[in-house]
Amino acid sequence: MIQAHWFPWINQVNRDSLKADLFAALTGASLAIPQGIAFAAIAGLPPQYGFYCAIVAPIITVLLGSSWHMVCGPTTAISALLYSALHDQFPVGSDIYIQAVITLTFIAGIIQLILALGGFGIVSQFVSHSVMAGFITGAAILIIFSQLDSALQIKANRPDNLFHYFLELPDHLVLTNHYALAVSVVTVCSALLIKYLNRRLPHYLLALILGALFSTYINRDGGNVVTLERLPSMIPSFSLPNLSTGLVGDIFPSALAIALVGLLEATSIAKAISLKTNQKIQVNREFLGQGVSNLIGSFFSSYMSSGSFTRSGINVESGAKTPIAVILMSLFLVGLLPIVAPIFIYVPVASIASIIMLVGWRLFAFKEIKHYWRHSKQETAVLWVTLIGTLCFSMEIGLYIGVSLSICLFLKRSMQPVVKTIAPMSNEQGRFFHNAKRYELNTCPQVHFFSIEGAVFFGSLEHIEQKMVSLIRREGEKPYWIINGNDMTDFDEHGIHFLNSMIERHKASGGNVAWIMRSRWKLDKCEQYKLFDAIGKENVYPAKQGALGAIIPTLDIGVCEQCQCPIFTECPKKRSFRANQ
Structure with a gap:
């Protein structure tokens, strides 16, 4: 009975499926390395926290969720939301900042679990796709400009207010390190070229390697391109979140918004993948998987996770048959990290920043903007209001504005x-x-x-x-x-x-x-x-x-x-x- 409800895929495991899952797991693990570094940087965290999230979250969500192929872990939108929510309250990268991130993950996990146990999966239907498209596009713009300082090795602050940011930017651009700019260009061009030649190759990882080689070469001539620091242990260890009353009270509103975004992101990705796999998705089970994953993950230094569209898509394209591919992906990552960790000190920060900017560019909802512009004035308005709110106020406020407008339009349609x-x-x-x-x-x-x-x-x-x-x-x-x-x-x-x-x-x-x-x-x-x-x-x-x-x-x-x-x-x-x- 338990197997039939929770693990029906076990009966489909055979020699051929294991072979396919093994290849998909190796491919996904290679992608998780550059993504872990990049997304942790977006969140204002040291790189190892991106790896902790990529190891813990996928196993729990694939076992408890209904999607066999969705891969969870660190994501661009969640990482950007975490930074947006906490950087004003705590020094970015400090111990108290890291504690706040882990505590927020714990609280968000509880919120998601309550929604799952209460059968509130239907809540996801009240947030239209246009809200998410506007929110993700706004987040992508903020992400791109947030990495400009690292890509050019200048001292511009991350953009809280784009208007002030653009006013100050020209003064910083004159101090651009042209060697760092060259490394960024080489990294982006390498990633684009590798993907063009063979979409199945880990183009982000290979681009980082090429960027590291180029950086090492020009640093010999005094390029002074900054590289990553040596990383500590790659294996997550058990620790308790800081549940002090003051900290919980300060971050609870942000935890609520991020929990909602995480659920919407995961369920939308699970549904998108199901169109290719013909698998039935149960929204409440996805809520359960996300909630338990973030709750347990917070005890192993894993920060807030959700469904990763890139890794999930590659998992399907690589031929994964069962959830074993996702489980093996995490295990392979544990095995790969000690091997590749020593070379991280050669990876330039500019390469990481340029990869993040490329990821941000690919998040732009060009197709959705064009579609809504042609077919629905109301959805176009929702998209642009959400996007502008995200850019002008904050990511959380932009999301709340978009959701509120979407619900108002829904009520209006219901009343007519x-x-x-x-x-x-x-x-x-x-x-x-x-x-x-x-x-x-x-x-x-x-x-x-x-x-x-x-x-x-x-x-x-x-x-x-x-x-x-x-x-x-x-x-x-x-x-x-x-x-x-x-x-x-x-x-x-x-x-x-x-x-x-x-x-x-x-x-x-x-x-x-x-x-x-x-x-x-x-x-x-x-x-x-x-x-x-x-x-x-x-x-x-x-x-x-x-x-x-x-x-x-x-x-x-x-x-x-x-x-x-x-x-x-x-x-x-x-x-x-x-x-x-």
Whole structure:
């Protein structure tokens, strides 16, 4: 039972899958080395903390989550958020700063775990993709400029306010170390060329090696290009987070924002990968994996992790079959680090910074910006408001602004269900009812055929009434109403009371109403709220044909005979025409 629920992939492990997983693990481990260094630098942490995160997080998340192929660990957005949240409160890179990062990871893990156990996976659906696109693009811009000082070996501060940053930047640029600039250019060009020649090669790692060789060569001629310091132990050790009341209180708001971003990042990546692997993703299990991973990881010096799109994509492209690939990836990283650690002292800081800038450039959501610009003004507004908020205020505030705007637009759409008159269109496949106004269809002079699509609740009643009054005013008063309720998604007692009032007013003026509804639970709810007392149960039909068949024989035959465009197959004029053929 436990295996079937948590580890169904075990039955698929065989010789061929192990071979494929082994190759994917080696490929992923080689990528984790430059990423660990780069992302730790973005977070303001020593490089080894990036490795701790890349070792601990993947194993826990792949065992507890539902995605077999998603690789978790340090990510660009989370690292940038950590720096943004903490650098004003604590000296970057200091012991207290590192303690704050680990404590924030612990708190964020608890928040994620609570959301998972409470079944709040649905929360992720309230944050639109446009919010994440704007947030990630804003983060990418901040990341690129945050590394400019290291790439050029100047003393510019990391950008908290881009306006002030750009004002001060020209004074710093004149002090550029041209040797460091050359190393940065060589590193970026090497990474791009290697990826162009063979996408499966670890282009970041090879580019760092080439940058280190070039830096070593020019430093002999007095280039004075700064390199990394010698790294301590590569294996994470057990330690307790600092849970002092003052520290927890200071960082809790940031932990909440970062926990949310981590969950959204992980679930969106898991869903994106599932499109290639045809695997069913359970959002609450992904929440659980992220929460437990960050909670346990904080006891092993692992900072906040989430799903890595790059490593996850390479894991799939390398042919990984089961979660064993992700587990082996962490184990291989443990084995590789002691071997490669001695050469880290030759890696120039400029190379690391240029790789980070390249990663930041690739985060730009160009495709999403273009798509939303063409297809949705609302989503375009959400994207740009989030992006500008991220750049002008802070990453957390930008995210909150974007989420708030996204929820407001969601509520607005919920409060504005589609109310339209429909009319039939026939083709070789049969008869279908469509929006009469949009398709310029003729309507019956005696029947208003309404369709309501969406929720009928207290917040949408004013909009529904305005739309129905507008439609009646446009087409004129008609004695018969047919209301199609099959597309109503939900309704409350206020909504039913409102419909009752409108129907009773229409019947009091001599009109008649037919109701179309097929769903059993909707019918039960309508009956519970006594909607059918006003309509009459005999006027409730499961389909349009039944309602038309009942109402049309009761129409004024004189009006029907003068009608120049009978639109229903049930119309007397059409029946008469067919009978004479």
